[in-house]
Amino acid sequence: MSPSAVPAAHGSTWSTIAPAEAGFDEARLAAAVAFAEAHESPWPKSLFYPDGSYVGNREWNESGPWTEIVGPVRERGGPAGLVLKGGRIVAEWGDTNRPDMTFSIAKSYLSVLAGLAVQHGLIADLDEPVGKRVAGPFFESAHNARITWRHLLHQSSEWQGEIFGKSDQVDHNRQIGPGADNSRKGQRREMHEPGSFYEYNDVRVNLLGYCLLQRFRRPLPEVLRERIMDPIGASADWEWQGYENSFVEIxxxxxxxxxxxxxxxxxxxxxxxxxxxxxxLMARRGEWGGRSLLSPDWIAQMTAPSATLSNYGFLWWLNREPSAKPGVPTGAFWALGAGTNVILVDPQNDLVAALRWIDGASYDGFLAKLYGALG
Known part of the structure; x- marks a missing residue:
């Protein structure tokens, strides 16, 4: 199998490669895997604490009128993951087929759907106000009317409003990552000019999903399955669930x-x-087995630093300051979900790693061990 090869469809044998052949120190790579297995997420398997509180509400210090759980929640599995080198599996642990909740990794999938919308002419200009293409009440105010697709993708839109029963205010003053202080989360603050201020805000990302739905005029999971997941040979087991109150008529x-x-x-x-x-697929710049599924230009834009946060692109995290990982190439990027769930993409080393349920405080330690094993 050549270095640029891709695996056969799900259900077929995925080719493996010995650590030494892939340029890894076998013992050090085994130690990295053992570290991931030993440092499991502290979240309860049910995703609810004994007092009945949902992990998200506890994680983000969330209380008040917008805390209701309105979508399905399923018990999680244990630590799992795999490391690919040249498209072949060099390490694998846990149940890597189990379809678990993946939290904000879904944002990076939305980014790819936005790229498909651009590719197919459904979004003509990222700097055009979204309200010119998406009818309805969400962009009628003078403030919201200035919001562009780029703003939504960079999480710098400062959109104000409510969608599917959740107000943007729920994530005001939200912080994420190690040492995050969410003591003021949910307290209303003054709005900034759209495009000038970064805030990690799930309500605004849900708005982006709604806007993409309005452009495709088809269920987004259906578009993703047809354009991306089936062509790359993914399983039929994954699903994308919305809220009980997020149905719209189109x-x-x-x-x-x-x-x-x-x-x-x-x-x-x-x-x-x-x-x-x-x-x-991201590491291959959108190409799979000789077929272009996603424009390489979109992947370049998607992984370029935003003006409001240098280590964030279009809903992907970048290996840049203020949180660059030592020993990891500058061109690496990752999708990140609470819990902690990660898809690491390192095109320079032709390396991909998917991690499930590692303790967030141990993610950097895993990276240090993984790259310490790479010669």
């Missing part, structure tokens, strides 16, 4: 809008092997 059809995570339940339920295929 051209006489009742269609569920899907969220960019599992903040209030729902989201993308998927296995590590399918995540790894998706990451490999």
């Amino acid at each position: 051209d006489g059809q009742r269609i569920q809008s899907v969220p960019g995570g599992g903040h209030w339940g729902g989201g993308l339920f998927i296995g590590a092997r399918d995540h790894a295929r998706f990451g490999l």
Whole structure:
């Protein structure tokens, strides 16, 4: 198998490669895997604590009128993952086929759907106000009317409003990552000019999903399956669930809008092997087995630093300051979901890693061990 090869469809044998042949120190790579297995996410398997509180509400210090869980929640599995080198499996652990909730990794899938919308002329200009293409009440105010597709993709839109029963205010003053202080989360603050201020806000990402649905006029999971997941040979087991109140009518059809995570339940339920295929497609600049599925220009735009946060692109995290990972190439990027779930893409080393349920505080430690094993 050549270095640029891709695996056969799900159900077929996925080729493996010995660590030494792939340029890894075998003992050090085994130690990286053992580290991932030993440092499991502290989240309860049920995703609910004994007092009945949902992990998301506890994780983000969420209380008040918008905390209701409105999408499905399923018990999670244990630590799992795989590392690919040259498209072949060099390490694998846990149940990598199990379709688990994946939280904000769904945002990066939305980014790819936005790229498909651009590719097919459904979005003509990323800097055009979204309200020019998406009818309805969400962009009628003078403030919201200035919001562009780029703003939504960079999480810098500062959109104000409510969609599917959740207000943008729920994520005001939200922080993420190690040391995050969410003591003021949910307290209303003054709005900035659209495009000038970054805030990680799930309501605004859900708005992006709704807007993409309005452009495709088809269920987004259906578009993703047809244009991306089936062509890359993913399993039939993954699904993307919305909220019980996120159905909209389009051209006489009742269609569920899907969220960019599992903040209030729902989201993308998927296995590590399918995540790894998706990451490999990104590493291959949108090409799979000689067929272009996603424009390489879109992947370049998607992984370029935004003006408001240098380590964030179009709903993907970049290996740049203020949180660059030592020893990891600058061109690496990843999808990240609470729990902690990760798709790491390193085109320079032709390396992809999909991790499920590692302790977030241990992610950097895993990276150090993984790259320490790579010669």
